[in-house]
Amino acid sequence: MIDLYLKRVIIHQFSPNDTEILFSDDLLTLTPQLDDYFRKKISKVFSDEAKRGQFSDDNVFMSYLTDDFMETSRKIAELWKEEFVISENQKTNDLIFVQFDRDGQEYFGFLRVALKENLAHISGDSQSPIKLTQNILPSAAATPDEALLINRVSKNYYLIEKRIKHNGSFANYFSENLLQVQPEQSVKKSIKLVEDTAQKIAENFNQDDFAFQSKMKTAIFKNLEEDQELSPEKLADQLFDQNLTARLTFVDELKEAIPEPIQVQDIDHSRQTKKLESQKLSLSNGIELIVPNTIYQDAESVEFIQNPDGTYSILIKNIEDIQNK
Known part of the structure; x- marks a missing residue:
């Protein structure tokens, strides 16, 4: 696995029911298990599946990346929602924002992870202990549904994106609308x-x-x-x-x-x-x-x-x- 050092992580959540974002007010406490999980997720983006490119100095999206990590995460989550909300196939998504180092250089990361429905054994209800839950994270080995990793020094980026369906057509909303870039193909x-x-x-x-x-x-x-x-x-x-x-x-x-x-x-x-x-x-x-x-x-x-x-x-x-x- 690529050598990464995680500094800060915060998770907001998008709900398809009311198409709103549940914002977190606190940074995530990184236990060794969570640190390993997120490092594996990030490593999957530095792969042959990623589209790559470099942001120009006048790119509007880059202006939203500030030294205030919390405020940056909220702003980008809102911008993402404005573009994603037209999608015809919406699920509950964790919006994971990460500040980390790779080879001594600082990166900003945004991972969209669609949560899964699955059966779980919930203690406290002896008659119906098996319940369907919609908040199951995919395995660490799975590539994030979408991801953007930006080198804050060089402005090089790595992008995993999925086209969304709207009005019968498909669009690369992430690169075209949110980032306004034309990345290299993977x-x-x-x-x-x-x-x-x-x-x-x-x-x-x-x-x-x-x-x-x-x-x-x-x-x-x-x-x-x-x-x-x-x-x-x-x-x-x-x-x-x-x-x-x-x-x-x-x-x-x-x-x-x-x-x-x-x-x-x-x-x-x-x-x-x-x-x-x-x-x-x-x-x-x-x-x-x-x-x-x-x-x-x-x-x-x-x-x-x-x-x-x-x-x-x-x-x-x-x-x-x-x-x-």
Whole structure:
């Protein structure tokens, strides 16, 4: 988990019944259990799901962040409610405001957590001890429903947002209306776009086979691990090294959505590298293979042979032990 130091936490609550906010007058007392819970929640925002960006000096939302933590939390809760209240699907939400340090720099955090309905055993009523309660917090491992973390020094932000439905259409109310920013798309979405674009280009140039798919996964994995970034230009050189037109087409199709290399050093991108660290092959005869990239690229460990009739053979070499799992 990312190393975080929580300083202050306050929780207000939004009720869909009267669309009002129940404001708390006191900071939350941070027990070790609560400290662990909120640090895990915040860590889920520094992830491949977050949209990122930097607030401009004249951004109106940033003017609401003052040294008065309590007043700031109340103001932003009210502003959030004004935008969220039009949503057609409302639940009871805890609005959690956090002041914390990451790597010695101060952050301001706002987490929206939808409370869950569940059965609970309530003591004191022997005839009906099992009651339905609507105030169950989700697990610490669950990503907040929405979240905004702002570096108070650099003004960089991390955003988890959900579109709300209003009058039959959906809108990113958080970024567009509340923050008035245009964030970068998430690393998760960017990688998916890179993969889809590469596959489309390969199909257009008759390169799309299992060998290209494996080459693509290996290239993305190595760039994320070694360079801590994903550059369309560098990937183009690696994936389409024999075809200048394919290289240029690949970069051109990504330049609007990914104008700069995708940086990952400031977030947890382990879920992406976990998916890419092995090649998962499904063969026409029903056999499925999972081959780690380090072995996949080693001709002394595995060899793919194309037979004269167009079929493939896979030769797995130097196996010391086989276990049935």
